[in-house]
Amino acid sequence: MGRSFTSIRQGVKSTADHWARSSRALKKEDQPYGEKLVKLAKKHSSEAFYGCDDPLEAAVFSVLIEMIKKQEQPEQEKNDVDP
Amino acid sequence: MWILDSAYRGGVDLWVRDGAVTKIRHDYDPPFYLYLPDPHPHHDMIGTLESEYHAGECTFTTIFGELSGYRVFAGRSVAEAIEQQTNYEAQLFNVDVRIDQRFMAEHGIFPCGAEHESRFSPDISYNLRRFEISIRGNPSLSAAFTDIDVTHERCERLHGRERNVLADLFSLVTACDPDVILMPDADTWMPKLQKQARAHGLEMPFSRTGKYRRMDARSYWSYGRVEHKESALIPDGRILIDTEKSFVYREGGLAGVLMAARLSGLPPNLTSRFTPGTLISSYEVYEAVRRGIVVPFRKSDAEKVRRFAELRAADRGGMMFQPAPGIYGDVDEIDFTSLYPSIIVQANLSPETIEHPERQGFLPAVLDPLLGLRIRTKQLKKSDPRYAGIDSILKWMLVTCFGYTGYKNAKFGRIEVHEGITGRSRDILMRTKDIAEAMGFCVLHGIVDCLWVQGSPIEALKAHIEQTTRLLTEIEHFDWIVFLPQNDGSGAYNRYYGRLSDGSVKVRGIAARRHDTPEYIRAMQRDMLTVMASTATIADVGKAKDLVKAIYRHAVQNLPYAHAQDLAINRRISRLTYTHRCIEGAAVKEYQKRGVAVAPGAKISYVVRDARKYAIDPAWSAGSFDVRYYRELLDKAWGEISYAFMSEKPSLNCVGRDNRSINTIH
Numbered sequence: 001m002g003r004s005f006t007s008i009r010q011g012v013k014s015t016a017d018h019w020a021r022s023s024r025a026l027k028k029e030d031q032p033y034g035e036k037l038v039k040l041a042k043k044h045s046s047e048a049f050y051g052c053d054d055p056l057e058a059a060v061f062s063v064l065i066e067m068i069k070k071q072e073q074p075e076q077e078k079n080d081v082d083p
Numbered sequence: 084m085w086i087l088d089s090a091y092r093g094g095v096d097l098w099v100r101d102g103a104v105t106k107i108r109h110d111y112d113p114p115f116y117l118y119l120p121d122p123h124p125h126h127d128m129i130g131t132l133e134s135e136y137h138a139g140e141c142t143f144t145t146i147f148g149e150l151s152g153y154r155v156f157a158g159r160s161v162a163e164a165i166e167q168q169t170n171y172e173a174q175l176f177n178v179d180v181r182i183d184q185r186f187m188a189e190h191g192i193f194p195c196g197a198e199h200e201s202r203f204s205p206d207i208s209y210n211l212r213r214f215e216i217s218i219r220g221n222p223s224l225s226a227a228f229t230d231i232d233v234t235h236e237r238c239e240r241l242h243g244r245e246r247n248v249l250a251d252l253f254s255l256v257t258a259c260d261p262d263v264i265l266m267p268d269a270d271t272w273m274p275k276l277q278k279q280a281r282a283h284g285l286e287m288p289f290s291r292t293g294k295y296r297r298m299d300a301r302s303y304w305s306y307g308r309v310e311h312k313e314s315a316l317i318p319d320g321r322i323l324i325d326t327e328k329s330f331v332y333r334e335g336g337l338a339g340v341l342m343a344a345r346l347s348g349l350p351p352n353l354t355s356r357f358t359p360g361t362l363i364s365s366y367e368v369y370e371a372v373r374r375g376i377v378v379p380f381r382k383s384d385a386e387k388v389r390r391f392a393e394l395r396a397a398d399r400g401g402m403m404f405q406p407a408p409g410i411y412g413d414v415d416e417i418d419f420t421s422l423y424p425s426i427i428v429q430a431n432l433s434p435e436t437i438e439h440p441e442r443q444g445f446l447p448a449v450l451d452p453l454l455g456l457r458i459r460t461k462q463l464k465k466s467d468p469r470y471a472g473i474d475s476i477l478k479w480m481l482v483t484c485f486g487y488t489g490y491k492n493a494k495f496g497r498i499e500v501h502e503g504i505t506g507r508s509r510d511i512l513m514r515t516k517d518i519a520e521a522m523g524f525c526v527l528h529g530i531v532d533c534l535w536v537q538g539s540p541i542e543a544l545k546a547h548i549e550q551t552t553r554l555l556t557e558i559e560h561f562d563w564i565v566f567l568p569q570n571d572g573s574g575a576y577n578r579y580y581g582r583l584s585d586g587s588v589k590v591r592g593i594a595a596r597r598h599d600t601p602e603y604i605r606a607m608q609r610d611m612l613t614v615m616a617s618t619a620t621i622a623d624v625g626k627a628k629d630l631v632k633a634i635y636r637h638a639v640q641n642l643p644y645a646h647a648q649d650l651a652i653n654r655r656i657s658r659l660t661y662t663h664r665c666i667e668g669a670a671v672k673e674y675q676k677r678g679v680a681v682a683p684g685a686k687i688s689y690v691v692r693d694a695r696k697y698a699i700d701p702a703w704s705a706g707s708f709d710v711r712y713y714r715e716l717l718d719k720a721w722g723e724i725s726y727a728f729m730s731e732k733p734s735l736n737c738v739g740r741d742n743r744s745i746n747t748i749h
Binding site: 007009039042043044045046047049050 | 405509573
């Protein structure tokens with residue numbers, strides 16, 4: 001049955017949980033950004049699993065991909081897309 | 084020579100069916116093999132083995148190559164004494180191979196097939212007299228046999244005083260002289276049956292010699308959960324199948340049990356009681372012995388010490404692409420046929436080929452014919468449902484052969500092989516995704532050996548994938564499919580349902596498919612899916628919303644009047660003591676309070692009477708239930724279905740590499 005240790009995806013989930021908890025400590029107006037960050041971290045955790053060995057590396061990879069996507073999108077679409 | 088049963092009692096007994104069933108006894112006392120890396124310090128021990136156990140020098144072949152050692156005519160206790168005395172330096176072989184299985188493998192014979200037949204033929208011919216016994220009552224509670232249904236040439240109901248019922252049953256069995264007895268919960272009933280027969284001074288006629296072999300009860304881990312196997316009384320010369328508990332029978336029917344026997348060299352009485360994992364390892368053992376390769380008693384090819392980062396990089400399981408939850412139209416599922424075993428064969432992965440990739444590996448050599456047989460039965464079952472049972476057993480054996488390579492005690496397993504398989508499978512799924520995207524398809528979801536795509540022409544994609552990977556694939560077309568979200572809103576890997584092009588519905592991971600869902604809730608979801616199965620497009624699914632919602636309302640309204648038995652939750656328990664107070668723990672306590680023995684892995688069936696007070700009733704005695712608790716379960720099941728109708732949300736566009744939009748709504 002192989003060995004069991006925490007998968008990258010599970011690792012990203014717990015990193016995202018830490019970030020979600022930390023977000024609650026942010027100022028009220030900053031909290032929505034914290035929540036967005038949590039969603040972005042998880043968005044590509046499955047794909048990151050292919051190459052990344054570290055959950056934090058995978059979470060950062062996921063966030064950066066979505067940030068670059070948003071940066072390159074036409075102005076009017078930026079507000080339409082749900083992270 | 085059609086072998087119906089086999090056993091070892093000082094010699095090998097084979098029950099052969101040739102018109103009548105006759106027992107043939109063979110004297111057989113095979114040795115085990117001993118290898119000492121440095122025999123000199125053990126001079127005295129070898130001398131004793133020579134004088135006491137006729138030990139002699141010999142050479143023998145392992146999967147890694149030839150070894151010079153000794154053959155010793157003794158049993159397991161001597162083998163274990165050698166291990167201790169040599170401080171586990173000695174390597175031992177063929178110590179724990181079943182002797183009847185070894186006899187058949189060495190003589191090129193096998194159970195459940197004529198001599199001229201191939202073990203790897205999908206056709207299995209048998210002419211066995213069947214006898215079905217169904218005892219009315221709860222096998223965990225009842226010990227009285229007053230009402231029994233019997234099916235042989237005709238159906239009969241034996242009813243009345245216990246002594247008369249048992250006497251009638253026994254005389255029927257004696258008169259019919261069946262080869263196969265099918266009996267739900269046989270392994271629970273048999274000890275009770277034997278006890279009552281003795282109490283009434285009757286002789287139980289199930290065994291053809293009057294003797295029974297006993298298999299002990301045990302709880303064990305299998306695929307992340309605890310299973311429980313009850314003890315069994317196995318008759319001589321006749322197949323007795325517990326149709327309720329036998330996984331192999333449930334999946335493969337009688338043909339599946341017989342095919343498993345033919346492949347593994349074990350009698351059907353055992354194959355019906357074993358898990359697919361035990362069957363595949365028994366198959367490997369039979370093949371090893373047949374090929375003149377000795378079977379290690381304990382593994383000696385331990386994994387070398389590796390850094391944690393190295394492990395993390397190498398050992399990470401199957402590849403997955405996360406789906407965006409929602410409903411999608413015209414989706415094709417591409418499924419690799421027996422991917423992991425195919426990789427073992429194609430990449431020549433075996434414990435001994437890690438260091439010597441140029442050698443023909445043992446594992447690929449023995450899996451190749453099994454894989455060939457599976458590919459044939461998968462094809463045959465499409466036009467002839469008689470092959471479905473055999474196909475299912477082969478599927479399970481091949482699925483578990485992969486897991487077995489990573490099991491620490493596997494005779495022919497090695498963790499590096501396990502990693503090699505998953506590593507290659509990840510690359511295959513990535514390559515498949517690249518091919519699909521390059522051809523303009525949109526990849527919606529992927530999990531280990533399956534990919535869900537939108538686009539066309541699908542036949543061209545299939546051909547390209549098969550040509551590039553040299554692996555076989557199957558395509559299933561969904562008219563529409565719903566990928567469900569996880570709690571955090573991201574797509575779940577293994578929870579989806581959709582309508583296939585033949586009008587049937589394929590479901591995974593939802594209430595209708597889960598084993599512990601109460602029948603009342605399962606029926607509601609099934610009715611909803613039946614309505615949805617009649618809709619061929621996403622637009623039509625939307626139109627069915629009112630009809631489906633009416634089923635939900637009806638289920639909610641009628642819930643307080645439902646039969647308590649229809650709300651029974653069936654669970655396989657994993658433990659007997661629970662650290663936190665929970666419903667399952669309360670159910671276990673209630674069972675114990677009522678004097679019903681339960682063990683980890685056993686199935687229990689209970690109805691929640693009051694969830695807040697953890698008040699539970701075993702299903703057989705339940706009269707009332709907690710409506711609020713079951714309403715929550717009902718709503719959860721409804722949520723899985725209503726997700727398909729949430730089309731008021733903004734639509735998502737799946738954009739392929741060529742920037743073509745493919746229509747999906749969400």
